[in-house]
Amino acid sequence: MIIGISVLTGFLFAAGLYLLLHKSFMKLIAGVIMFGNACNLFLLIAGGLVGSQPVFVSGNDEALPIDNMADPVPQAFILTAIVISLGVQAFVIVLLKRVYQTSNTNDLDTLTNTDDV
Amino acid sequence: MASVLLVIFLLSFLFLFLYKYIPNILGFSGAFVVLGIFLYFTGYIQPIIRGEKIIEETVWVPTLGMNIRFYLDGLSLFFALLVSLFGSFILLYAIGYMRGHDKANRFFCYLTIFMGSMIGLVLSDHLVLLYVFWEITSISSYFLISYNNHSKKARKAGMQALLTTSFGGLALFAGLLLMAHNCQSFHLSTILQSEHNLAGSGTIISLILIGCFTKSAQFPFHFWLPNAMEAPSPVSAYLHSATMVKAGIFLIMRLNPIFGDDSLWQSSLLAIGTISMLIGMFKATKLYDMKGVLASITISTLGALIAMIGFGYERALQGAVIYLLVHALYKAALFLAAGNIDKQAKTRDLRKLPAVFRAMPYTGLAALLACLALAGLPPFLGYIAKEILYEALSENGWQAGLFLAAFILTNAMYFMLALKLSWGLFLGHSVLPNKIHDVGFVMWFPAMLLALIGIILGLGAAYFEPFFVSVVSALTKRSDRVEIDLSLWHGINISFILTVITWLAGFLLYVKRDRLVLAINKLKLLSFDRGYRSILAYIRSAALFLTRFLQSGFLTRYLKVIFGMLIVLLAWTYIEGGLFSEIRLDLEGDSFSNIYGFFPLLLIFIGTVFVLKSSSRLRILVCLSLVGYGIALLYAVYNAPDVSMTQFLVETITLVIFAIVLNRLPKSLRFPLEARKILIAGISATFGIIMALVLLSLLQYEPNPAMKDFYIQQSFPKGHGENVVNVMLVDFRAFDTFGEMAVLSMTALGVVALINLTSGEDRF
Numbered sequence: 089m090i091i092g093i094s095v096l097t098g099f100l101f102a103a104g105l106y107l108l109l110h111k112s113f114m115k116l117i118a119g120v121i122m123f124g125n126a127c128n129l130f131l132l133i134a135g136g137l138v139g140s141q142p143v144f145v146s147g148n149d150e151a152l153p154i155d156n157m158a159d160p161v162p163q164a165f166i167l168t169a170i171v172i173s174l175g176v177q178a179f180v181i182v183l184l185k186r187v188y189q190t191s192n193t194n195d196l197d198t199l200t201n202t203d204d205v
Numbered sequence: 206m207a208s209v210l211l212v213i214f215l216l217s218f219l220f221l222f223l224y225k226y227i228p229n230i231l232g233f234s235g236a237f238v239v240l241g242i243f244l245y246f247t248g249y250i251q252p253i254i255r256g257e258k259i260i261e262e263t264v265w266v267p268t269l270g271m272n273i274r275f276y277l278d279g280l281s282l283f284f285a286l287l288v289s290l291f292g293s294f295i296l297l298y299a300i301g302y303m304r305g306h307d308k309a310n311r312f313f314c315y316l317t318i319f320m321g322s323m324i325g326l327v328l329s330d331h332l333v334l335l336y337v338f339w340e341i342t343s344i345s346s347y348f349l350i351s352y353n354n355h356s357k358k359a360r361k362a363g364m365q366a367l368l369t370t371s372f373g374g375l376a377l378f379a380g381l382l383l384m385a386h387n388c389q390s391f392h393l394s395t396i397l398q399s400e401h402n403l404a405g406s407g408t409i410i411s412l413i414l415i416g417c418f419t420k421s422a423q424f425p426f427h428f429w430l431p432n433a434m435e436a437p438s439p440v441s442a443y444l445h446s447a448t449m450v451k452a453g454i455f456l457i458m459r460l461n462p463i464f465g466d467d468s469l470w471q472s473s474l475l476a477i478g479t480i481s482m483l484i485g486m487f488k489a490t491k492l493y494d495m496k497g498v499l500a501s502i503t504i505s506t507l508g509a510l511i512a513m514i515g516f517g518y519e520r521a522l523q524g525a526v527i528y529l530l531v532h533a534l535y536k537a538a539l540f541l542a543a544g545n546i547d548k549q550a551k552t553r554d555l556r557k558l559p560a561v562f563r564a565m566p567y568t569g570l571a572a573l574l575a576c577l578a579l580a581g582l583p584p585f586l587g588y589i590a591k592e593i594l595y596e597a598l599s600e601n602g603w604q605a606g607l608f609l610a611a612f613i614l615t616n617a618m619y620f621m622l623a624l625k626l627s628w629g630l631f632l633g634h635s636v637l638p639n640k641i642h643d644v645g646f647v648m649w650f651p652a653m654l655l656a657l658i659g660i661i662l663g664l665g666a667a668y669f670e671p672f673f674v675s676v677v678s679a680l681t682k683r684s685d686r687v688e689i690d691l692s693l694w695h696g697i698n699i700s701f702i703l704t705v706i707t708w709l710a711g712f713l714l715y716v717k718r719d720r721l722v723l724a725i726n727k728l729k730l731l732s733f734d735r736g737y738r739s740i741l742a743y744i745r746s747a748a749l750f751l752t753r754f755l756q757s758g759f760l761t762r763y764l765k766v767i768f769g770m771l772i773v774l775l776a777w778t779y780i781e782g783g784l785f786s787e788i789r790l791d792l793e794g795d796s797f798s799n800i801y802g803f804f805p806l807l808l809i810f811i812g813t814v815f816v817l818k819s820s821s822r823l824r825i826l827v828c829l830s831l832v833g834y835g836i837a838l839l840y841a842v843y844n845a846p847d848v849s850m851t852q853f854l855v856e857t858i859t860l861v862i863f864a865i866v867l868n869r870l871p872k873s874l875r876f877p878l879e880a881r882k883i884l885i886a887g888i889s890a891t892f893g894i895i896m897a898l899v900l901l902s903l904l905q906y907e908p909n910p911a912m913k914d915f916y917i918q919q920s921f922p923k924g925h926g927e928n929v930v931n932v933m934l935v936d937f938r939a940f941d942t943f944g945e946m947a948v949l950s951m952t953a954l955g956v957v958a959l960i961n962l963t964s965g966e967d968r969f
Contacts, residue, residue, distance in 0.1 A: 089803075094901050096809060097900055100832075101892055102893025103817055105885075105888065106817065106885060122816065134900065145920050147927065154914055166840075167848055168942070170851050171945055186962065189869065
């Protein structure tokens, strides 16, 4: 199963990059989102998928079943990363909408200098 | 000695700010201050003759071992005297020459900065300090050559000199650093004393010699010096004949005790020196621009000096030192005279010049005396220098004999040029244009004085013998002092016969001079100037190409380059580490093989495929959400409920924002051409494969549970929370989360601002 997720993550990376390399705005946005998702998955798997239950502890419990628990460190990292990628996605969407409105072009390669905007 | 430099640099600032208001007072007092510095240095003559070596140190950056350290021995004192004496003469001359010039304050400022750095250069003991002064002389030379900044030619000449000398400067810097590294010391005095055997270190020698050859305008870097004659005459006299171009010679002399026994050192000095000597001489015969002729003779003479040092035995070194002094004296005098004629007759072309001797008697006399020194006639010091060199060369092997023949030819040419200059210019009968009269006292006096010093030194040479002995002793490793015989008459010996031959040959060449020029014109000498220009053009177009390639402005190209590099690096690391063979697909403890895990995978896969294939905006949006929610489900399956929840939220927010602006985004989705598509698909696929491989190899490692255990154990006691991931975010890594909040707020502000901008306002 983990093998499957790893391969899928690679596929997500490839798809994200493929979309990023297009000249269309819409595909660029899709690429950014896809790439962000791939990175988060990468973090989760690279951090090591261990344990079989979520990381909840109880104050009363003296002997914690640590070995059964998932690793909280990658999860905390991914949480941060997800939120930041939300910021990036929102900004990219609005920015490209703005660029399209002002420059009226849908070709990234025509945006090579600031004079036309 | 640090105070001397301080005084000179202070003077340069005074010139810059006050010259406009009190030009004469400042000019004369400046010249006297520099003369005072000369007198100050003469005070060191006696201790140096006694064989003392003086080291002065001022603390600057002691932690880096960088102190302002000066080292005074015969050689540096000789150059310091030369620079300061000539400096005062040139300042005096420049008062007259620059009168009425716009921005003359800058000129004096640069000139004094040069003077200070040149004195600093010859006195430096610390190699880095020496290099710094070396570069300041290059830079001030650049400013002085292109002083007349309205002329394109002057600007180009300045840039050429700067580029050439600073190219050499960099080579020199590398050489000096290597030398310091090998000798474990940055102090010249220590390196000169040490027993480190640097002979045989070819890299150091070639790097240092490149620096010296560019500075002294030696083959193949000789092209910049004739062009540098665009500078005002005081600059040509001071920088480009008497002092700066001799900095290279100074360094060669300075390092001769270390490298003197090395065959590479000797042979390259000999070869380059001889070639430059001959090239400069031929060039001088061809030219008609008076300053151009003088500059070419400078190249030739400097080449002769370098070859002399290459021979390395005492007589040759003695001859070199005296010849250097002689050259500085007569060449500066001739340049000053040329400046005077240029100023009065408004031309430097030898063919157009009238016989100015009668109109300008003082200038004429000074130039005539200097020409006699150039011709090497008695009782000038030039005669003595030549005698010594002839004697030195005639006593040694075949190489010396060969060089002697070339040297005699060169000297005969000098004799011819001296005759041509003095006869044609000053004594010939040409029509005198009206209204040419001689320049003022301050302008002819320095030239006359320089020429006269040549005679005084020639007649009273015996008096200066001990000083020259101590100068020459700094040039060799051997400690015994070899006496110099500086008397004018030795009786009829071989060197006297050679001198007579030189004179006769020179006279003969003068008679046949027209045919000679024709013959030399037939010799198609390589144009190094053109070579310089084409190298420059090549560098420029290469830089342009590189910039256009790397900074194309196309986002897709940047991405391709970045990811291409990433692929190469990752693949290289992967193959280098042999990680491929470590991958095992039958992992133990894969506890996630349940049907719930399979479902989100399918969701994600289908969503991605549809995003790639779809050409409708709405369908892309929906499929992207599908992928996002699929990943959220995946997190839920793999025991990360918080992450899963956040992913759901984020996905929803993105969906909302996207939906708001979807209508305003371009409809057409523009598919790239097929060829391009294959290329980017190839890059993406390779990248995806490599990332998957990296993940697979990461899976082979058991993660270290130390951090996991710490957070789980400390979560309740320290953070008073049961959800460990949450406790980490708001407690253990609270500042991190705080920063994240700041980032999100900024993004929110940006998003709101971009949405609210109406199209009328963005024409800001």
